[in-house]
Amino acid sequence: MAIKEPSDARSRRDQALTACCVAAAAESDPMLPPTRRASMLMDCLSVLRSAHPVDRAAQIDMRTFRNGLREPLGALLPTAGATADQFDAMRLFDAHGLVRDAVEDLCREHLVPHVALKQHWSWARVHAEQEERRLYEILRRLPPEDYRRARSLLGEHPAGPVKTLRREWDRLWMRFDFFEAVSDWPWCQLDGWWYPCPECHWPMRVLRHKTTVEVRCEAHAAFGVHYRYVPGSGRDQPAPLVATGKRAKPVQGLPASTEHLALTRPVWRYGTLPTLMELHLRNEVAGLPHLHVEMWLGKLRPDEYDLHITAAAPGQRKRTWRVDAKAWESVPALGTALLERSAPNFPLTIVLPDHQKGERHYLAARLRGRRTSVTTCSRLIKSVRTACGVPR
Structure with missing residues (x-):
């Protein structure tokens, strides 16, 4: 119960x-x-x-x-x-x-x-759930091919020069009004420049301390995406950043102008970040024997699941995962939101980011009796590899 x-x-x-x-x-x-x-x-x-x-x-x-x-x-x-x-x-x-x-x-x-x-x-x-629902209402009206393309673009092109975004989003560009000018976001600007996260490509936050300036991705700082600003460049060139984290790859500053856009924060949080988790899961298990993976089928409600994984290794029980990745900051709030939905009529797997592994059992307990299991990215990858007969 x-x-x-x-x-x-x-x-x-x-x-x-x-x-x-x-x-x-x-x-x-x-x-x-x-x-x-x-x-x-x-x-x-x-x-x-x-x-x-x-x-x-x-x-x-x-x-x-x-x-x-x-x-x-x-x-x-x-x-x-x-x-x-x-x-x-x-x-x-x-x-x-x-x-x-x-x-x-x-x-x-x-x-x-x-x-x-x-x-x-x-x-x-702004209510995040309202923004998320508005996004998925637009997505679900798309033909399956466009739906899959849009989901991929949410993860791969959430920000950048407007010319690049228009080219990449192509015919889908006019269907989405979730972009805002980076020039309106002072929290990510440093001397007239902004810096995309090397992991999610969304603007990183600038934090000014008494003697130093830190630049970090809100979603990936815990994984080592953070930098320190080194003064010295003129305003005609982006300020150099010194990596201070293990995943702080070199990044190029971009002009914080009206010609550079980024997805709104709710769409980045509840659209881009889960998409990146799903792409990571797919890429990590790609090529495993006896495995079939489908993404973003576009046939079900988008809030049901986005990744369908089937492992059928000889001599082992067939395993199936219907995966719904979630990137909420608050796991208790996520639990409340999931309980407000109708219980799924099939086994569903909720996947959390690895840094929330300590809250996995809490969420699983709240969802007990609803045919829903809870795991993390790394744990799911290990389970899939085992089901395929591949050593972890």
Whole structure:
């Protein structure tokens, strides 16, 4: 039986988490006017208080709230029943006092419905699930060949010069309106230039410390995609970057102009990153004996699965995986979103990135009884190799 949490308690905790994430983003935005920041913090404090019982809410003033944002979040969040999650120990700011890259994703993933928030917030935020659904509504209307092409392009060409993007996307270009000008994104600009991640090709974030400037990919920094800026170049040339991570391949800076576009953050997070996981899985098992792999069939709902793997080695039981890769920052929020779907009528395998291996059992427990298993990229690759009779 799947683990069930009190819906009201879970909703109140999500509401509080959203308020904390939005407040942290406001606190760290140097371009936000002070009066606007103060207004947003007051709104967030009201939302946070409303998530707590009256006696506890009275104890949370603005000073407590702002100080609590820089401590483990457990002191600010209401409980969600007996089930614990990782947010009690989470910090929204890093050791340098800068807001963590993942805060924006957490805010989207835990955003409670707008109807429940509008009594507190007059300003709207993008809901990741809405953007994801809009993307897949466009994808599912495409013929199978165009659907597969579009999925591949999400992973291979999520950003770049507009001329290159138009050429690569070709006839699909006019079907997608998910690109924005990099010139509108100050967080990824360094002296008028931006740097694509060598793994996902999306703009990397620029982080200015007191004495150094760091450039890193939000999704791949944990794997070693991070750099240090070395001053010295003029503004007519991109600043050189020194690799500080094991996967920090050389990258070329590009002009942060209106002629350079990138997919919106939700489409990158929930479209590009899962696509790259699926391509990695396919490439890692390609050429194995007794194996058949199909990707992006375009016949089912895109939110069911995207990778169909069948292994039928002689003398071994036939194995089949219907794979749905997920690249959410918050595994608890992913679990909630999956539980809101109808249970699949076939065995489904949810694949998480390797760095979330510690949360695999948590998600599997929440989805118990729904014909859904949970694994990671590396574990699935090992299972497929074993089913093909190939040593790991």
